[in-house]
């Protein structure tokens with residue numbers, strides 16, 4: 001691979017079956033209207049609705065049956 | 072830290088060589104796997120923080136490097152013999168998630184969550200401290216060996232392990248705060264003389280993969296499997312600590328890993344290993360060697376520890 005090419009580096013990444021990765025500093029409002037500021041360069045926002053640390057992903061999506069996992 | 076206690080004739084000879092720095096280093100065969108493992112761990116440690124009782128210049132002593140090389144060869148042969156070679160044919164990130172999900176092993180975190188007593192949990196922390204005191208360090212060796220895509224991806228994860236520039240958030244520092252709050256020793260390598268061979272092997276493998284450019288694929292596959300098996304077990308650990316009423320500072324260490332590793336597993340599998348294999352397709356198999364080794368060594372340690380506690 002040439003070192004002179006340019007690379008994909010999106011701000012938002014939808015992970016198949018898992019969270020949404022969010023790059024940068026953002027405030028995320030959860031479904032109860034509470035605001036959460038990101039604390040790290042890349043954050044994972046839960047998309048399956050089953051995380052115990054919402055709005056952040058905590059890996060719970062991994063144990064859900066395929067049909068309950070986000071596309 | 073001082074040189075660890077010898078556990079047989081080979082580690083005894085290595086310790087003597089570290090003390091007197093002879094021109095030539097001749098060592099006997101290892102008396103046991105444990106003897107070999109502590110000798111290799113000691114030799115690797117020269118590349119990290121060294122020992123208060125050893126001359127720093129011995130890091131690159133040719134005789135000691137020769138001993139290290141022989142021990143590494145044995146270790147690598149053993150790892151490869153345990154692994155059924157596997158090469159992905161599709162998306163590396165997706166295949167890593169499937170590979171790790173298909174693996175089933177005993178879980179120390181489940182035991183801590185619901186059953187372990189305080190003494191067992193403290194013992195587990197003493198044993199785990201050998202790694203957590205240098206958390207993320209073995210993988211840092213890999214950075215300069217990578218091309219642009221995987222290098223930037225790895226640094227995105229490592230930066231978070233190192234506290235995003237804030238020493239108060241550095242993961243190994245959070246660990247030290249937890250150890251201190253539990254009344255355990257937080258200093259680097261404090262419990263090395265207590266750890267079983269399975270822990271030494273887990274540690275040595277990370278150094279082997281990190282220090283050999285040739286094994287960079289295995290290093291990053293190991294990282295991916297490690298991160299992919301951390302978030303949910305970390306929550307179990309935090310719940311176990313809360314059940315036992317143990318120090319909040321250690322709960323905080325695990326709570327940070329629930330959240331951080333839910334990010335890190337995605338980065339490690341998709342952007343790091345994905346970018347590595349895109350740049351260097353020939354490393355795809357080694358990525359899975361690394362992932363397998365991470366899972367397999369944790370199983371070995373968990374089996375030993377649960378048996379010791381009479382649980383399994």
Ligand code: FES
Nearest residue numbers: 046047048057061
């Ligand atoms: S997407 Fe990971 S826990 Fe919901």
Ligand SMILES: [Fe+2]
Nearest residue numbers: 206232242328
């Ligand atoms: Fe960490």
Ligand SMILES: [Fe+2]
Nearest residue numbers: 298331332335
């Ligand atoms: Fe991590």
